[in-house]
Amino acid sequence: MPIIEVKGVKKVFKKPVREPGIFGMFKTLFSFKYTTVAAVKDISFSLEPGEIVGYIGANGAGKSTTIKMMCGILTPTDGVITIDGYKPYNPKERKHVLNKIGVVFGQRTQLWWDLPLIESLVILKEIYDVPKDAYEERFKFLSTVLELDPFLNQPVRTLSLGQRMRADLAASLIHNPQILFLDEPTIGLDVLVKDRMIEAIKEINKKYHTTIVLTTHNMEDITDLCKRVIILDEGSILYDGPIKKIKAKFGDMRHISFLTKERNILLELKEMLPKDCLIEEIEGYIHLSFDLEKMSVNDVLKTIIDTYTIEDIKIEENSLESIVKKIYENKQI
Numbered sequence: 553m554p555i556i557e558v559k560g561v562k563k564v565f566k567k568p569v570r571e572p573g574i575f576g577m578f579k580t581l582f583s584f585k586y587t588t589v590a591a592v593k594d595i596s597f598s599l600e601p602g603e604i605v606g607y608i609g610a611n612g613a614g615k616s617t618t619i620k621m622m623c624g625i626l627t628p629t630d631g632v633i634t635i636d637g638y639k640p641y642n643p644k645e646r647k648h649v650l651n652k653i654g655v656v657f658g659q660r661t662q663l664w665w666d667l668p669l670i671e672s673l674v675i676l677k678e679i680y681d682v683p684k685d686a687y688e689e690r691f692k693f694l695s696t697v698l699e700l701d702p703f704l705n706q707p708v709r710t711l712s713l714g715q716r717m718r719a720d721l722a723a724s725l726i727h728n729p730q731i732l733f734l735d736e737p738t739i740g741l742d743v744l745v746k747d748r749m750i751e752a753i754k755e756i757n758k759k760y761h762t763t764i765v766l767t768t769h770n771m772e773d774i775t776d777l778c779k780r781v782i783i784l785d786e787g788s789i790l791y792d793g794p795i796k797k798i799k800a801k802f803g804d805m806r807h808i809s810f811l812t813k814e815r816n817i818l819l820e821l822k823e824m825l826p827k828d829c830l831i832e833e834i835e836g837y838i839h840l841s842f843d844l845e846k847m848s849v850n851d852v853l854k855t856i857i858d859t860y861t862i863e864d865i866k867i868e869e870n871s872l873e874s875i876v877k878k879i880y881e882n883k884q885i
């Protein structure tokens with residue numbers, strides 16, 4: 553049975569109409585003219601327990617609005633959201649939802665700024681009424697995977713961004729929620745801390761079977777963590793399914809770039825390689841792009857290595873990043 557169900561959900565915001573200029577600003581304050589923004593338009597999806605899904609889309613697509621509705625911070629204008637059977641935005645049902653969810657908003661912290669991290673965790677234990685043994689087991693696990701030890705006794709305001717994000721992730725999980733919402737959890741992190749966060753999220757999912765909804769603009773995070781993505785565009789779902797399927801749809805492309813001292817070889821290469829291979833020269837490098845279904849890396853490599861003296865070579869696959877860029881540009885799959 554799904555743990556999260558989103559059915560025909562819409563969210564329309566009312567915004568006052570702004571008139572230009574300084575007088576316009578005052579007029580806006582006392583005016584009753586409004587315009588509406590449909591941030592989310594009739595979306596539906598469901599998530600099974602233990603799933604990790606990437607919830608992606610360009611700026612303003614409606615991702616945060618959906619997450620806020622799933623957490624109960626906003627109420628849908630239309631449609632229904634249930635978390636394990638309860639509506640998070642319904643005051644009577646909210647209490648059943650709160651201990652089932654954990655949230656990390658990358659841009660904000662839920663920790664007490666002036667308190668040492670360890671004390672914030674103890675307060676959260678009390679708020680959520682976590683039994684002592686369960687707290688100790690979880691604290692031990694989280695402080696190990698997130699390497700919290702070196703800064704447990706520091707006030708949160710003195711933590712670096714990477715330490716604070718790890719602390720926030722620990723805080724969101726101390727009550728063992730079944731669902732974790734992560735809104736840009738790796739924003740601004742260096743590569744090492746980012747990798748540690750990703751590994752920790754994987755371990756948490758494996759150990760506790762936590763359902764995870766991940767919103768990010770970083771496609772590497774999505775590729776590392778998710779099998780399924782939901783792509784949102786201007787409030788509507790463009791795609792919901794396996795990453796593998798969109799990759800296959802856009803072709804399982806390979807790109808070989810190489811450097812050789814030999815000059816003016818483009819025409820010759822076009823003769824030697826199959827017609828479907830795209831060949832171009834950029835900044836001295838020869839770039840070859842082809843679909844794996846049509847030719848093999850082995851054949852292409854053999855042709856160029858047998859013919860030219862290679863000084864440098866690089867092979868890449870079609871990244872999710874380049875595919876998603878195309879989808880955002882064309883607004884279709």
Ligand SMILES: Nc1ncnc2c1ncn2[C@@H]1O[C@H](COP(=O)(O)OP(=O)(O)OP(=O)(O)O)[C@@H](O)[C@H]1O
Nearest residue numbers: 565567589591609610611612613614615616617618
């Ligand atoms: N409280 C609000 N009042 C009015 N409009 C809002 C409000 N919150 C969001 N919006 C509008 O709704 C649309 C969707 O915003 P949302 O923050 O959900 O996008 P997003 O996909 O999370 O974008 P980003 O990647 O930039 O964070 C935007 O046009 C935004 O301006």
